[in-house]
Amino acid sequence: MRWLVELYRSTIGKKIIMAVTGLIGIAFVFLHMVGNLQVFIGQNKFDAYAALLHGPLAELLWVARAVLIAAVLLHVLMAWQLTRRARAARPVDYRMREAQVSTLASRTMRWGGVLLLVFIVFHILHFTVGAIDPAGVFHDTDALGRHDIYGDVVASFRIWWVSGFYLLAMAFLGLHLFHGAWSSLRTLGVARPSDHPLHRRIAAAVAIAVWLGFTLVPLGVIAGIVH
Amino acid sequence: MNLTLHVWRQPAAGAAGKFERYEARDVSPEMSFLEMLDVVNEGLIAAGQAPIAFDHDCREGICGMCGMMISGAAHGPMKMTTTCQLHMRSFKDGDELWLEPWRARAFTVVRDLVVDRSAFDRIIQAGGFVSVNTGSPQDANAIPIGKQEADEAMDAAACIGCGACVAACPNGSASLFTAAKISHLGLLPQGQPERYRRALRMVAQMDLEHFGGCTLFGECQEACPKGISIDFIARMNRDYLRAAATAREERAVGGTG
Numbered sequence A: 001m002r003w004l005v006e007l008y009r010s011t012i013g014k015k016i017i018m019a020v021t022g023l024i025g026i027a028f029v030f031l032h033m034v035g036n037l038q039v040f041i042g043q044n045k046f047d048a049y050a051a052l053l054h055g056p057l058a059e060l061l062w063v064a065r066a067v068l069i070a071a072v073l074l075h076v077l078m079a080w081q082l083t084r085r086a087r088a089a090r091p092v093d094y095r096m097r098e099a100q101v102s103t104l105a106s107r108t109m110r111w112g113g114v115l116l117l118v119f120i121v122f123h124i125l126h127f128t129v130g131a132i133d134p135a136g137v138f139h140d141t142d143a144l145g146r147h148d149i150y151g152d153v154v155a156s157f158r159i160w161w162v163s164g165f166y167l168l169a170m171a172f173l174g175l176h177l178f179h180g181a182w183s184s185l186r187t188l189g190v191a192r193p194s195d196h197p198l199h200r201r202i203a204a205a206v207a208i209a210v211w212l213g214f215t216l217v218p219l220g221v222i223a224g225i226v227h
Numbered sequence B: 001m002n003l004t005l006h007v008w009r010q011p012a013a014g015a016a017g018k019f020e021r022y023e024a025r026d027v028s029p030e031m032s033f034l035e036m037l038d039v040v041n042e043g044l045i046a047a048g049q050a051p052i053a054f055d056h057d058c059r060e061g062i063c064g065m066c067g068m069m070i071s072g073a074a075h076g077p078m079k080m081t082t083t084c085q086l087h088m089r090s091f092k093d094g095d096e097l098w099l100e101p102w103r104a105r106a107f108t109v110v111r112d113l114v115v116d117r118s119a120f121d122r123i124i125q126a127g128g129f130v131s132v133n134t135g136s137p138q139d140a141n142a143i144p145i146g147k148q149e150a151d152e153a154m155d156a157a158a159c160i161g162c163g164a165c166v167a168a169c170p171n172g173s174a175s176l177f178t179a180a181k182i183s184h185l186g187l188l189p190q191g192q193p194e195r196y197r198r199a200l201r202m203v204a205q206m207d208l209e210h211f212g213g214c215t216l217f218g219e220c221q222e223a224c225p226k227g228i229s230i231d232f233i234a235r236m237n238r239d240y241l242r243a244a245a246t247a248r249e250e251r252a253v254g255g256t257g
């Protein structure tokens, strides 16, 4: 166990925790995105999917939730600690320091991460718990008496600020993953050496797929394709 | 050509500093950056003022002594070039330049543009060596080393310890330096016995010196006058993770050194 404590205390260990929890996040976000795209099949399919998760798969869902909550907490805690450490490492700042090659994505990891955290909390209170219910339809049921999450999605995304915030958060998620999907493999030391270490085709594909997959849902509602 | 310089002037460590404005007149494009500063300093001395202090030694890009932030870029605008090897032809007549020392908690300003980089020395002392019995030299090539490994080790060994990686890093991280030093020994057969202990100790020392962590911004690689790749940081992380997971407590048996 001592080695775990040592690892936790080192900057590399903290970054490794971020990478592992971040990769858990990417795996989740991918599955979630694919699940969400079922709104395009229709209300019956989508509500049935939700009923499946909450019925037969309920135990599995709780395991997944526990892992995800632990991952987010660890990820954010490590981000906080490393950010404070980075600030302390340069007590007197430059008058002028020009970014040469760092991407916008890498430079927005911290503030974008804060936005993602706010979004995650909002999102859970909105679609999972129903404590925030902008459309006032959270407790509605569909024709088969199931929780009508489809109706909630459609009604919610018709509210401009709900879809606006969602679209903004997904843009930042795309940016976060454009850096994170690339950097996590280097943090873990599993990426192969390359002649162009800053190039990132796989991370770009991951970022675009996740961003697009999530973004299509509110766009589908706004365009009237999902109704 | 004529340039305007805004130079960080600080009389001593811990003293307050500020930017002073100087005019560099009749600068030849053939001058090196440090020669241009020499000329400015001649003028300051003639006027009875203290010359601008900056570090330098070889002036041929191999010793790692020189270095400063030139208008926001470590070692100035030219890629893979130390400040001493930067020439004034990289600038235009009328340019206004801001000269600042490397800024990091671990690099205290000694005076003006000179910083104390002994934190780097302590990282090396923590493990940047191979323990061998000295004696008469071995035959060259007695230990076969693959071309690939030899080349990679040489790429890492090109690090001259100038500190530009720390200076350019938004986090003030010494990851590129430490990674290069861990890797150039860790890639060679002679470095294997101490490979994982070296990674643990050098990383621990890097953290003790209050450098920041690595976000993989990539700025260090761009600033490095020797073009050292951030791939070495991935390699360091791999060695460190492996070392942390497999390290057994070392017990002193017989002679400890």
Ligand code: HEM
Residues within 6 Å of the ligand: A015, A016, A018, A019, A020, A021, A022, A023, A024, A025, A026, A029, A072, A075, A076, A079, A082, A109, A110, A112, A113, A114, A116, A117, A118, A120, A176, A179, A180, A181, A183, A184, A185, A187, A188, B213, B214, B215, B216
């Ligand atoms: C909850 C709010 C979040 C915050 C505050 C946050 C913050 C951060 C920060 C600051 C970094 C860069 C750390 C560094 O390089 O020093 C980072 C990296 C990363 N984040 Fe997040 N993030 C959040 C959510 C997420 C989510 C939801 C995912 C996944 C979908 C994710 C995936 C990643 C990955 C993969 C990395 C790269 C780790 C590495 O380079 O080793 N993050 N995060």
Ligand code: FES
Residues within 6 Å of the ligand: B055, B056, B057, B058, B059, B060, B061, B062, B063, B064, B065, B066, B067, B082, B083, B084, B085
């Ligand atoms: S003075 Fe030696 S590298 Fe510049």
